[in-house]
Amino acid sequence: MKITQAFTFEAAHWLPNVPDTHRCRRMHGHSYRVELTLSAPVDPQTGWVVDFFDVETAFAPILARLDHYCLNEVEGLENPTAEHIAAWIWHRAKGALPALSSVRVYETPMSWAEYEGD
Ligand SMILES: Nc1nc2c(c(=O)[nH]1)N=C([C@H](O)[C@H](O)COP(=O)(O)OP(=O)(O)OP(=O)(O)O)CN2
Numbered sequence: 001m002k003i004t005q006a007f008t009f010e011a012a013h014w015l016p017n018v019p020d021t022h023r024c025r026r027m028h029g030h031s032y033r034v035e036l037t038l039s040a041p042v043d044p045q046t047g048w049v050v051d052f053f054d055v056e057t058a059f060a061p062i063l064a065r066l067d068h069y070c071l072n073e074v075e076g077l078e079n080p081t082a083e084h085i086a087a088w089i090w091h092r093a094k095g096a097l098p099a100l101s102s103v104r105v106y107e108t109p110m111s112w113a114e115y116e117g118d
């Protein structure tokens, strides 16, 4: 069974590896949406995969490192593409959420990156 919990955060960024003429080279902001998907059998006692409250608690300190920051200044996110943010979150959340199976990061409602681990 899979469950997914969504979170949002606001952040600024710019992309250092695109040409000077690319508009994403300039500092700008996004209302990011993160979807954490966890995959595991349903516990017959609780009736759930993982308590959504526990997902929220585990993710809160990671979210706090992103919300209202310039992502380029966050260690490990010097080139903060949606792809890199998804992998960055995965590597920091997997320890506390062993059932994590994918991380989606939406830059806009129409564009996202998904990371499922190495
Ligand atoms: N594969 C990727 N491509 C792009 C990424 C990325 O992370 N991975 N990032 C960007 C920029 O961050 C850009 O700001 C994304 O916004 P954009 O696609 O331009 O969407 P907008 O809503 O800002 O613009 P519209 O005019 O509404 O399309 C670019 N590419």
Ligand SMILES: [Zn+2]
Residues within 6 Å of the ligand: 013, 024, 028, 029, 030, 107
């Ligand atoms: Zn952007």
